[in-house]
Structure formats: C-alpha cells, structure tokens
Amino acid sequence: QKEVEQDPGPLSVPEGAIVSLNCTYSNSAFQYFMWYRQYSRKGPELLMYTYSSGNKEDGRFTAQVDKSSKYISLFIRDSQPSDSATYLCATDTGRRALTFGSGTRLQVQP
Amino acid sequence: KAGVTQTPRYLIKTRGQQVTLSCSPISGHRSVSWYQQTPGQGLQFLFEYFSETQRNKGNFPGRFSGRQFSNSRSEMNVSTLELGDSALYLCASSLPGGPNTEAFFGQGTRLTVV
Numbered sequence A: 001q002k003e004v005e006q007d008p009g010p011l012s013v014p015e016g017a018i019v020s021l022n023c024t025y026s027n028s029a030f031q032y033f034m035w036y037r038q039y040s041r042k043g044p045e046l047l048m049y050t051y052s053s054g055n056k057e058d059g060r061f062t063a064q065v066d067k068s069s070k071y072i073s074l075f076i077r078d079s080q081p082s083d084s085a086t087y088l089c090a091t092d093t094g095r096r097a098l099t100f101g102s103g104t105r106l107q108v109q110p
Numbered sequence B: 001k002a003g004v005t006q007t008p009r010y011l012i013k014t015r016g017q018q019v020t021l022s023c024s025p026i027s028g029h030r031s032v033s034w035y036q037q038t039p040g041q042g043l044q045f046l047f048e049y050f051s052e053t054q055r056n057k058g059n060f061p062g063r064f065s066g067r068q069f070s071n072s073r074s075e076m077n078v079s080t081l082e083l084g085d086s087a088l089y090l091c092a093s094s095l096p097g098g099p100n101t102e103a104f105f106g107q108g109t110r111l112t113v114v
Helices: none
Strands: A004-006 A011-014 A019-025 A032-038 A045-051 A054-058 A061-066 A071-076 A085-092 A104-109 B005-007 B010-013 B019-024 B031-038 B042-050 B053-057 B064-068 B074-078 B087-094 B109-113
Touching: A004 A085, A011 A019, A019 A085, A019 A104, A032 A061, A032 A071, A045 A054, A045 A061, A071 A085, B005 B087, B010 B019, B019 B087, B019 B109, B031 B074, B042 B064, B053 B064, B074 B087
Parallel strands: A011 A104, B010 B109
Antiparallel strands: A004 A019, A019 A071, A032 A045, A032 A085, A054 A061, A061 A071, A085 A104, B005 B019, B019 B074, B031 B042, B031 B087, B042 B053, B064 B074, B087 B109
C-alpha cells in the first residue's frame, strides 16, 4: 500500500464548477501538506502549503487537512479551463523528503 | 525573482553511459532535493542536500548520486544507465530555516535512455 493514495482520475467538470480533490495518507508522522499543479511537460507548481490540521484559503483555492482521519483535500471554486492540469498532493515529516500521491488529472470543459 | 533552473532540459543517452544533471536553486535557498517522475511510479524522492551535505536519501540504487557546491548549486549523476532510468528528473529548492519544507520545483530534465 502506498503511503499517500490519490485517485488518478481523470476528472472532467464544466467551467464554473466546484472541484474537490482528495488524498489519504497512512503515516502519522506527516506534518506538512502541499498541493502542486503540474501542466503537461512542466515541473510541479506549488499551490498550497499547510502545517498540521486546518483550512487554508488562497483565492479560488482552499486546502483542508484532517490529521485525525489522515485526509487531505483541495477545493477549487469557479473552475476555469486554465485549471486543467494534474494535481498532486504531497506530504512530509519535516525531512524535506516529499511523499507524493499519484496525481489527479483534471479537465475543465469550457 | 528567478526560479529553480535545471539544465539541460532534454537528454538522450545510451544504456551503460553515465549522465550528469544540473540544478541552480532559487537565490537564498540552500536546501536542494532531487526527484524522479515516471508514469508508473509517479514522483519519487531521490536525495536532499544542504550545505554541501547529503541529509536524506530515498530508496534508489547507488548508481544514483549527487553533490552540492558551496553556492548551493547541485548536480545529480546516474552511472551505468538502464532503460528504466528514462524519466523526468526534477530538482526542488527550499529555505533552510526551521522545518519549513515549502519546496519549489524546476522544469525538470527529461532523460531518455535508448
């Protein structure tokens, strides 16, 4: 079993929809949680970074971490075609050795 | 502010050869990590350097090695290349202070082994 599980999708939504992306993890030592967006043939771009449990909002993006259930979520409001990409969750114990989910492909239809 | 720069962007090598990839971190970032991304295994941690010292290492064979220079630039070397080493190799840099692991990635080097 992988330490971080993520549904690979693809996930297809109409423009303007609310998108929910999720990951689960098994290692209780993970304390840092990140979401990256990766466009085809590009490097991952850091979207959200959170420490421990709670919510963090940045524009149309909201990240949630529930350490009690080992569940990580990213919500995208008013999704745009430019949001079409692969979204990767990542976790770390603080050792700067990120453990990634497999990524979810998102397609936002105009 | 310039981002993480990786060179070269693309590389084709033959089985058995060795290859060296380069990474220049964001100015002021002293921690540099390397990752391998493949369709089958996803993104996997290779190793992390700070102040010219390897602090962490992932589960990869000894053919994969790296180093960091005094200016924080890092190189990664793969010897005796195998077909399975074909991948996107990504470098990430982060600030050294405290446990903050906010990591910023470069565009990667796409290595093809034939």
